[in-house]
Amino acid sequence: MTLAVDVRGLNKSFGDKHVVQDVAIQVGTGRITGFLGPNGSGKTTTLRMLCGLLTPDSGEGEVLGLDFRKEAERIKRQTGYMTQKFSLYEDLSIEENLTFVARVYGLDDRRRRVREALERLGLDNRRRQLAGSLSGGWKQRLALAASILHEPRLLLLDEPTAGVDPKARREFWDEIHALSAEGLTVLVSTHYMDEAERCHDIAYIAYGRLMARGTGEEVIARSGLVTFRGEGPGADRLARELAGKPGVEMAAAFGAALHVSGTDRAALEAAIAPWRKPPFRWSEAAPTLEDVFIHLMGQSKDNFE
Amino acid sequence: MSATRILAVLVKEFTQLTRDRLTYALILLMPIVQLLLFGYAINSDPHHLPTAVLVQDHGIFARSTLGTIVRSGYFDITETARTPEELDRAIALGRVQFAITIPADFSRRVVRGDKAQILVEADAADPSATGSAIAALAALPQEALKHDLTGAVAPRTPAPPPFEVVVHRRYNPEAISAYNIVPGLLGIILSMTLVMMTSLGVTREYERGTMESLLATPVRPLEVMIGKLAPYVLVGLIQTVVILVMARVLFDVPLAGGWAPLSAGILLFIFGSLALGFLVSTLARSQLQAMQMSFFYMLPSILLSGFMFPFRGMPDWAQWLGTVIPVTHFLRVVRGALLKGLGFADLWPSLAALAVFVLVVVSLAMARYRTTLD
Numbered sequence: 001m002t003l004a005v006d007v008r009g010l011n012k013s014f015g016d017k018h019v020v021q022d023v024a025i026q027v028g029t030g031r032i033t034g035f036l037g038p039n040g041s042g043k044t045t046t047l048r049m050l051c052g053l054l055t056p057d058s059g060e061g062e063v064l065g066l067d068f069r070k071e072a073e074r075i076k077r078q079t080g081y082m083t084q085k086f087s088l089y090e091d092l093s094i095e096e097n098l099t100f101v102a103r104v105y106g107l108d109d110r111r112r113r114v115r116e117a118l119e120r121l122g123l124d125n126r127r128r129q130l131a132g133s134l135s136g137g138w139k140q141r142l143a144l145a146a147s148i149l150h151e152p153r154l155l156l157l158d159e160p161t162a163g164v165d166p167k168a169r170r171e172f173w174d175e176i177h178a179l180s181a182e183g184l185t186v187l188v189s190t191h192y193m194d195e196a197e198r199c200h201d202i203a204y205i206a207y208g209r210l211m212a213r214g215t216g217e218e219v220i221a222r223s224g225l226v227t228f229r230g231e232g233p234g235a236d237r238l239a240r241e242l243a244g245k246p247g248v249e250m251a252a253a254f255g256a257a258l259h260v261s262g263t264d265r266a267a268l269e270a271a272i273a274p275w276r277k278p279p280f281r282w283s284e285a286a287p288t289l290e291d292v293f294i295h296l297m298g299q300s301k302d303n304f305e
Numbered sequence: 306m307s308a309t310r311i312l313a314v315l316v317k318e319f320t321q322l323t324r325d326r327l328t329y330a331l332i333l334l335m336p337i338v339q340l341l342l343f344g345y346a347i348n349s350d351p352h353h354l355p356t357a358v359l360v361q362d363h364g365i366f367a368r369s370t371l372g373t374i375v376r377s378g379y380f381d382i383t384e385t386a387r388t389p390e391e392l393d394r395a396i397a398l399g400r401v402q403f404a405i406t407i408p409a410d411f412s413r414r415v416v417r418g419d420k421a422q423i424l425v426e427a428d429a430a431d432p433s434a435t436g437s438a439i440a441a442l443a444a445l446p447q448e449a450l451k452h453d454l455t456g457a458v459a460p461r462t463p464a465p466p467p468f469e470v471v472v473h474r475r476y477n478p479e480a481i482s483a484y485n486i487v488p489g490l491l492g493i494i495l496s497m498t499l500v501m502m503t504s505l506g507v508t509r510e511y512e513r514g515t516m517e518s519l520l521a522t523p524v525r526p527l528e529v530m531i532g533k534l535a536p537y538v539l540v541g542l543i544q545t546v547v548i549l550v551m552a553r554v555l556f557d558v559p560l561a562g563g564w565a566p567l568s569a570g571i572l573l574f575i576f577g578s579l580a581l582g583f584l585v586s587t588l589a590r591s592q593l594q595a596m597q598m599s600f601f602y603m604l605p606s607i608l609l610s611g612f613m614f615p616f617r618g619m620p621d622w623a624q625w626l627g628t629v630i631p632v633t634h635f636l637r638v639v640r641g642a643l644l645k646g647l648g649f650a651d652l653w654p655s656l657a658a659l660a661v662f663v664l665v666v667v668s669l670a671m672a673r674y675r676t677t678l679d
Contacts, residue, residue, distance in 0.1 A: 048678060051521055052521075052677065053517065053520055053521055053677055053678050054677055054678055054679055055677055055679050073523065076521065076522070076523050077523050079521075081518075081521040083514070083517045083518060083521075085514045085517075086514070087513075087514045087515050087516075087517045087518040088515065088518060089515055090513070101522070104519075104522045104523070104524045105522060105523060106523075146518070
């Protein structure tokens with residue numbers, strides 16, 4: 001697998017806050033890599049360093065085969081970046097925004113590209129609407145259209161679906177997959193587990209450090225996490241009693257059911273033993289990505305706080 | 306009305322006040338700086354105005370007369386001309402405010418009581434700069450030769466004055482303030498609109514978050530600057546035409562010519578003001594701060610440039626400060642061209658100063674403009 005992004009030892013501090021510590025990111029060419037982690041874990045900072053918006057304190061490696069510290073300008077030309085907060089001009093229309101972007105990148109055949117982008121994203125009949133008057137979902141489509149207008153080889157998306165309804169989110173991801181199928185490499189930061197599951201690869205970052213990397217299955221398998229699922233009347237209310245017991249790293253209600261997870265199988269079984277009788281039914285479940293992430297979050301907290 | 310609710314809003318406002326320290330530091334600092342600055346700098350009754358003399362009579366009466374002129378405190382003799390042409394040039398170029406000619410037959414006529422005259426030419430483009438000095442000249446003939454005219458030449462008292470002071474107010478013979486103010490307003494109006502409007506440019510991109518997208522594109526700082534400022538060049542030119550037409554039609558300001566240096570001066574001044582606005586907008590962190598900073602620039606432009614108060618009336622340090630302000634040089638170009646009809650040969654120092662200002666400010670703005678979000 002060739003790597004579109006391969007950087008190591010990435011560090012960035014703001015004042016005395018070490019926001020990104022020694023992070024290594026690898027993104028396979030043509031793949032969709034999900035970039036996960038809790039709020040304030042350094043995802044946005046990492047993405048901004050990759051596209052040249054922030055200067056890293058240290059770090060080395062290549063983005064699109066170019067030295068990412070020395071050739072930021074050339075990388076910029078081949079990278080699309082969609083910001084977390086809508087950052088196009090609200091007082092320009094959709095079409096005017098796209099035309100502006102096309103001009104800034106010095107694209108040839110500007111009218112055709114803008115028209116195609118409008119059609120592709122279904123924005124054609126709203127082309128004259130001011131960007132500021134669009135709903136969250138349409139703004140997001142516009143931002144995506146703008147970030148891929150110059151046909152980048154790498155697309156960086158910073159929590160692109162925050163505040164967007166499920167249908168728009170679904171359509172957005174279909175579009176991302178379609179772009180990926182055409183060969184575009186995508187690095188997307190997100191909080192949503194269903195979105196993480198739609199990624200080819202996952203990188204999990206917490207407190208500025210990379211905690212896990214690989215496909216979803218690999219990340220789950222490597223976590224060594226064991227999960228039991230408890231069902232029965234009031235099972236969900238056991239969470240509070242089980243939390244904090246030795247061996248229970250996580251106990252959370254999922255609807256009426258309860259998930260308890262831990263890395264030490266024996267201790268975990270001992271912890272749930274008192275309730276392992278009717279009316280409760282227990283079964284071993286495959287840990288979900290969410291289980292793994294919450295587990296990783298707890299772990300990183302222990303290590304770094 | 307609820308006191309608790311008022312208190313809630315009040316406490317919140319104070320908390321927010323303390324968060325935005327720079328803005329409020331400026332609010333507190335501005336009056337102090339301005340009071341000290343302008344309180345000491347502004348003087349509407351300027352003394353020690355530079356004066357050139359052409360003395361064609363070397364008699365004792367001429368010397369006494371000059372001595373009295375200097376003792377009045379309004380005139381400092383900075384140049385001695387040898388020919389009328391030299392004298393004329395000194396005043397035309399604005400090196401001196403006054404040019405005094407004592408004709409060759411001065412002493413002879415005084416002795417004979419035959420309408421002796423001295424000629425005082427004033428650069429009256431700015432009537433307020435010359436007004437009190439000219440008024441002081443009225444007492445001159447009675448005073449000047451009091452001690453010299455004794456014995457045989459002593460006048461009978463009460464006597465007609467031994468000589469007459471002829472005053473020529475050049476460039477603005479009727480001392481009409483509008484002739485001076487209206488061209489000056491061109492500079493003030495241009496800087497007010499151009500600096501203020503562009504000072505919001507980059508700050509607004511940061512405030513609205515659009516800077517992040519813009520910086521992710523390959524666009525370069527100078528490209529952003531030129532693109533952002535170009536529309537305002539047009540705005541500035543339109544304003545200029547409107548003001549000049551109105552100056553002519555409504556205020557009858559003599560447009561003496563000097564169109565070429567005037568156009569160059571206007572363009573340089575527009576560029577300089579826009580670049581300054583751009584620089585401000587790279588410094589300010591909010592649009593409010595940008596407005597404050599432009600305002601901070603406007604006041605000295607109005608008060609220390611010679612627009613409102615005579616430039617020569619200010620103490621040296623304030624004149625030096627005024628020299629840094631582009632409006633000062635712009636006013637010299639505009640008044641020189643419109644009222645005196647001067648050309649490039651005479652106005653180049655002011656034009657050069659404007660050009661230097663443009664270069665310096667553009668360089669500073671480019672150095673300040675960040676291509677990353679660091």
